[in-house]
Amino acid sequence: RKAQGAHLSATSIRQALTEVAFCLQKRSEPMAPEARQIYKGAEKMRTPLPLKITQDENRKVYIPKTIQLKTPIKHILFGTSSSECEVIQVDRQEIKLSEDLFSSLNIPYSSTTQVFIHEDNLYVGPLVGIFTAGFSESMIRPIGDRTLFFAKLLAQEKAVGAYVFIFGAKHIDWDKGTINGIFHSHNGWETIEVPFPNVVYDRLPNRRTEKHKALREIKQRMHHEYLIPWFNPGFFDKWEIHQLLEGNHLVATYLPETHISPTFTLIERMLSKYQHVYIKPANGSLGLGIYQVIFDRETEDYYCRYRDQDGKNRLQRFSSIESFINTHFRNKQLEHYIVQQGIHLLRSDHKTIDFRIHTNKDEKGKWQVSVMAGKISGRGSVTTHLNNGGVVRTLTEIFPDVTECKKISDSLKQAALTLSEVIDSRQKGHIGELGFDLGVDKNGSVWLFEANSKPGRSIFSHPKLRKYDKLSSRLPLQYAIYLTETTIKTPEVIFK
Structure with missing residues (x-):
């Protein structure tokens, strides 16, 4: 490549070596x-x-x-x-x-x-x-x-x-x-x-x-x-998924209160009720463009956490919701955003924890959990995304107590599988994999923050989770086998 005039950065060299190691x-x-x-x-x-x-x-x-x-x-x-x-x-x-x-x-x-x-x-x-x-x-x-x-x-x-x-x-x-x-x-x-x-x-x-x-x-x-x-x-569109799920009694309890096109009045009402809310792009991903707004009842001030264009986590104080909106949404339309109830989540070292769960269909067309991991937010970060300073941990690292770990693990698995089946039954087309960002509050209740049709794979960077990388790569191909056989023998099931 050097002879061909290619410029090799340190990053590209590392990527090339990683790929060579994988091929071996x-x-x-x-x-x-x-x-x-x-x-x-x-x-x-x-x-x-x-x-x-x-x-x-x-x-x-x-x-x-x-x-x-x-x-x-x-x-x-x-x-x-x-x-x-x-x-x-x-x-x-x-x-x-x-x-x-x-x-x-x-x-x-x-x-x-x-x-x-x-x-x-x-x-x-x-x-x-x-x-x-x-x-x-x-x-x-x-x-x-x-x-x-x-x-x-x-x-x-x-x-x-x-x-x-x-x-x-x-x-x-x-x-x-x-x-x-x-x-x-x-x-x-x-x-x-x-x-x-x-x-x-x-x-x-x-x-x-x-x-x-x-x-x-x-x-x-x-x-x-x-x-x-x-x-x-x-x-997936966050609002469409929320609407799809909120009418189903099996999963409605996992949904935080959420509204599209929020107004000043609505945001203030939700802050009064929950003390903090999240304002998110309806079509966003990777934690980009998310604002956490916190209301301090004692001082009646509003605090906003967000990530700026330079990738730095910021915390600002405002005297009113109007001043926050005028500062951050002057050139943006709130109709493309949702406002979501803030949840008082479990914490580790004073940092919030949420969980990434991947589900896949297997060669029988049945949903299975393929990996679970915890994500701990970075200092001052509005989300737990790794690009915002978050870190990945296994559930046993977060919950060393075996009984507590199993209880939370079982709750997350049940929620992810139920959500997968409901989304699958209500969405058009064939779905073979899903990724969920779930939270657990201090009472042990599970909450859904986001569902992804093409989940990212950043959690597999954790040494103890790399073995699941192979499994989650294998399962989509097993599902392809199921679709092939079903199309051959009972095509009416696939093309109904």
Whole structure:
């Protein structure tokens, strides 16, 4: 790279070394015992079969005798490619395809596969496409700063028995019905032409990109013309999620009092009732643009905590709500904000604690908790986000008492799973993962502060939580297997 004139900063060198170290890890590393404690279903994954090439036959497929066939198989499919074939059952626990079939189906390489049989068709794969944007020209880091994240996702393909690739709008050839997918193997990143996938996992990076008309049209066309299920579309709006949940008795108790387009009068009323409130952008993320307003009943002053444009935590005093609004919202419209009840949360060393919980669907389409962590706010910070000075801690680090830790852990798990099921039942499309920011007050009640459709992964920087990084990367691919099999056998469930 230096010979090509690239300028390497200290940060880029560290990132490159991290990626090299990751690529050198053994793909067959077993799941950590601690991970199994969170997600018990991980031990029950269906076992994938090796998929190999044989060169001495034409249109032959060899499958184990343990696979029961109700009718003779006439066709083999990979993604949206299909071919006539002759199936022969053997004693070996593997799948072998003749070289001509391997080539005509556009299977990229020998790996492991799941096998689905429906009527007279045999499906191998699944072929999973991860749709995103923000590609670079370099095949060393083809998705820029997010390359390592995608490498971790693709590293799980062999364990689950799937072929997984990354693609964007520019990689699709609609006339040929193929995609120049970006794959990651022991050879590094490479581009390989494959058929359209069985399922698409949406990993568009932000709301702005998601709104592009061309990207929305790709999703619509694949979903409606090619009947390809597309999961995890869209980013959540805080107010829409609040409205979606507040009418459901199972989760309404988790919701702080929240209002859209707050007025002076409303903010003052809520401060009088709760003593502090949060004013947040309805479409915000990463803790940006949040204000905490505190009312001091003794002095009748108002205090505001926020993070300024230079990334510093600030505390200001105001004599009235009007002066606060005129200072911070002079050029902003409050109609794009929500005001939310402040909660007196559990604290550690006088700093507030909230909790990040990730939930994922597994290969049975069932919600599971994949990771839990505590986040402790930085000094003077309005949120617990790491970019605001917050720190990540495991629950056992925060609550050394075993009984207390289990009680809070169980409450958080129950809340996260219930919220996942309710959101899933009320949102359009297919959701495979969610992230929740939850709080626990001094009475032990759980509160929902935010739900994310594409949760960040900053908590995995904690050494004791890195083992869950692999688990939460594996589960979306397991859910893709579920969507593939369901689409093949009962498509009315997916396209209802």
